[in-house]
Amino acid sequence: MVKLIKNSVLILMAFFCSIGYSQTETKAKYVFLFIGDGMGLSQIYTTEMYLNAKPDEIKIDKLLMNSFPVSSNMTNYSANSYVTTSCAAATAMSTGFKTNNGIIGKSPDQKISYENISERAKNAGFKVGILSSVMIDHATPASFYAHQNSRNMYYEISMELPNYNIDYFGGGGFHYPKGGKGDQPDAYENAINKGYTIADTHEEIRNLKNGDEKIIAINPDMYPSGEFFWAIDKKEEALSLADFTKKGIEVIDNDKGFFMMIEGGKIDWACHGNDGVSMVHEVLALDDAIKVAYDFYKERPDETLIIVTADHETGSLYTGINYAMQPELLKYQITSVQEFKRKMTELKTADPEVSFNTLLDVIQLDFGLGNSAIGLSLDDKDLAMLKSAYDKQFKGNKTINADADYLSKNTVKSIGETAAYILNNKAGITWGSGDHSGTPVPVKVIGKGQEKFSEYFDNTDLPKKIQNIMGI
Ligand SMILES: [Zn+2]
Structure with missing residues (x-):
């Protein structure tokens, strides 16, 4: 009899575990997903060595992301390669499906458009924010709203952007707002016609407030091609990814909750160019943006979840030559x-x-x-x-x-x-290539449901875990 009861309890426990959170359990209402594009373990660690590096002293200073209680790793191979591109990785992280390198939000045969976490969150009543320090129609952010056969279809992606009532886009602009040849209808006009407000001056961005709907906030201080200036070159008054994160929270904060994806896009770019010091400054800029979310988390720890990860590593960066490093020289x-x-x-x-x-x-x-x-x-x-x-x-x-x-x-x-x-x-830092590598990426998590990320997992499981914790 005792054995029977024990078995019944076990079966019940297994049932509740299998369905994840029960209806009565609180769920994460506020979710931040930070993606450091190209940010592998070596990129993070080099930044930690760089912070306060001094000659004749061996020590590291931890980044905020590394103070989070859960730290694991995530595989990121795509449907057709062990070495993924940003769009295939971001498609996996947003839809739960693997696709081929080069594709945004669609199946490898390009016939099925996958529903993504932004759509699901919107349908469930959450507000959604998508932010990046590079063009907002670039591979990673695009994979959180668009469905296109190629990541290079910037114009088509920018025209698709307003179709899903995403509440807040923040950061970079459109790469080719009038198409590659400059002869197409303006993508900004298209967004405005679909009810969006473009805020692209310091004053317009400052004036955005809670409850404003359908906002595209674009950095006034950036390259004409639509991405932020490098963090290492940033002028004091220029807006940062942290500023756009702060403003995003202000705009979309609401009682039903929100999902926000924030990409540090130029870590990858610096690594493609093997520019180690610029890479370090981009990682620091991402960590600053994480600080904004962390301050929010501290106010509502029982309802907030913060995940920091990457789509892939870039540059096959390795640390140490002849058993030595002198990170202080990078300064x-x-x-x-x-x-x-x-x-x-x-x-x-x-x-x-x-x-x-x-x-x-x-x-x-x-x-x-x-x-x-x-x-x-x-x-x-x-x-x-x-x-x-x-x-x-x-x-x-x-x-x-x-x-x-x-x-x-x-x-x-x-x-x-x-x-x-x-x-x-x-x-003492060396680059193995100017391309992506296939190594698994780090995952750092704090907040509601953090324990679900503690084991080695695949990037297709990332949105499933988040959705489960959000109850969608
Ligand atoms: Zn890349």
């Missing part, structure tokens, strides 16, 4: 490689005959390279690499200097890329 890079490239163009316009020695002075200002007092002297191979880059950019000579090290295996890179390569190596 001497004060400009992104992209911004340095712009400076070089300016310099060439101002003085086409600029000498190699003058150029070395400029490099020292922005990368610290050549200053032996801080441990950044340049050896013959370093100088040969920089000279090859200089010869190419200023003299049009694409021949690789025979003494150049890695460049002998590749085409000559730009001066900024070469300087970043040299500095990264001196600091």
Whole structure:
């Protein structure tokens, strides 16, 4: 008899476990999903080494995301490759289905449009916010609302954006608002015609308030192509991903709850360019945005869930050369490689005959390279690499200097890329490629239902877990 009762209890327990949360149990009303595009473990760890790095001291400073109680890993292979692209990973994370690299929100054969978590949350009465530091029609954010055969169909994605009554879009703008050739009906006009308000000045964004509906808030301080300036180059007054997160909460906070996806999109971009220091600053900018959500969580810990993860790792970044790292050297890079490239163009316009020695002075200002007092002297191979880059950019000579090290295996890179390569190596960080890698990504979680993320899982399970905790 006792055994029978025991068995019945076990069966009942198994039943309730299988259906997840029971009707009477409280659910997460407020969910934040942070995606660091390209943010693998090495990207996070390099940032932790960089924070307060000093010579002759081995210590790390934890990022906020690493203070969260649940920390696990997630696989991210796509339907047709062990190495995913952002859109296939984001489709898995938003719909629970794997698709082929290149596709947004649709099946591998492109015949089925998958319902995503934003649609499900909207149908269940939650408000939804989608934010990114890159174009809002870029692969990751697009996968949380759009269904298109290719991630490169930016215009089609931007035209589809207003169709789902998403409450708040924040961050970057449309990549090609009038199509690739600039001859299509304006996607912003299309959004306005469908009831959206575009806020793209500091004042308009400041004036957005709780209860405002169908908002597209676009950073006034960004590149014309629609993405934020690099965090490392950010001017004090420019709006950050944290600012857009804060404003998003203000706009969509309501009693029924919300789901918000926030992408740090340029971590991936920095890693594609093997620009380690810019990558670090993008991770820090994401952690700042997480801080905003964490402050919200502290007010409503029983109803809030925060998940931080990535779509994939980028660059096959590894830490340490000959058992050594000197992360403090990374502090001497004060400009992104992209911004340095712009400076070089300016310099060439101002003085086409600029000498190699003058150029070395400029490099020292922005990368610290050549200053032996801080441990950044340049050896013959370093100088040969920089000279090859200089010869190419200023003299049009694409021949690789025979003494150049890695460049002998590749085409000559730009001066900024070469300087970043040299500095990264001196600091002890190395890049295996300029592409994505297939390693599982970290997952950091705090809040309602956090325990459901504690085991190694696949990215298709991510939305299922979140929906379960939200009760949708
Ligand atoms: Zn990428």
